[in-house]
Amino acid sequence: MPMITTAPTGSPAPVQPAAPGSASxxxxxxxxxxxxxxxxxxxxxxxxxxxxxxxxNQDPLNPIExxxxxxxxxxxxxxxxxxxxxxxxxxxxxxxxxxxxSAAGWIGKEVRTTAPVAYDGRPISLSIEPASGATSVQLVTLDALGKEVQRQTLPARAGEVAWDSRNGAGTALPNGLYSFKLVSLKGEDILHTGAVGAYARVTGAELTSKGVSLILPGGASTLESEVTALRSPA
Structure with missing residues (x-):
């Protein structure tokens, strides 16, 4: 009579070994x-x-998903x-x-900036740099909103000029923030138009989203990127 062998009731089925490399x-x-x-x-x-x-170390009967x-x-x-x-x-x-x-060392010194500076009745030193070949230049004054409020004709010579807000007729502009640009002319032809640097004393510095901002008198300020020169006050 043939013998029949049965596995014990409830015994788990044999676990096949994982293929090489399958665990990894x-x-x-x-x-x-x-x-x-x-x-x-x-x-x-x-x-x-x-x-x-x-x-x-995972359970082979309940592997990690x-x-x-x-x-x-x-x-x-x-x-x-x-x-x-x-x-x-x-x-x-x-x-x-x-x-x-580094900006702390600038406090008390004068910077030359193309940003608006404050006019309080005292002359502002401007750096005039005509384009090569210019026969005359026009100094254009802009108010805090960027609107032209004055235009003066100057000799085509490089150097500093003291701007006191008065035009040829003697009319003065009120105190406030002003910026400047220079129009270089050869005859009646415009050779170049560019910003004019104005000197102002640094009274403080602060961090802004655009970088280090230097605080100037009269509520003015300038970023380091707008500064073109630094000097001790006269």
Whole structure:
């Protein structure tokens, strides 16, 4: 009579050994995703070692879902991006603080700027630089809104002039913020039109979204990028 052998009731089916390299497949997929995301450095290597250890010690009857690996990788990505953002902000703050330290040495000195400066009844020193070949120049005065309020004809000579707001008829402009531009002429032809630098004393400095701003008298201010010269007051 033939013998029939049966497995004990309730015994689990034999577990087939995983194919070589199958346990590391999720880790390899995570590595490929990380490379595509640009992850590098020891932090990601530590993450991979932790992920590989997790795979090796998982329950073969209840393996970790691939979606769980994707969630872990996404979480690691978010943390790393936040760390990089914090490092960038720290670097920017250090650069801005360094710029403010250097600007502190300008306080009490005069800067030449193309930004509007304050007129309080005292002459403003302007730097006149005619274009090459100019036979005459026109000094154009603009108010705080950028509107032309005065135009004067000057000799075509480079150097400083003292602007006191009075035109040829002796009419003076009121106190306020003014900027200037120079029109270089050859006969009646315009050769060049450009901003004129005006000197003003620095009374302070502050950080703004555009960089270091130098505080000038009368409510005026200028960015470092608008400064073309620095000197000690006469």
């Amino acid at each position: 497949a999720p880790a390899a997929s995570a590595a490929n995703n990380a490379e595509a995301s640009g992850f590098t450095g020891s932090d990601f290597q530590t993450f991979l070692r932790m992920l590989t250890t997790q795979i090796q 691939s979606s769980d690996f994707a969630v872990q990788l996404a979480t690691f990505s978010g943390v790393e991006q936040q760390v990089r953002t914090n490092q960038l902000l720290e670097s920017l703050n250090a650069q801005r603080a360094g710029g403010l330290d």
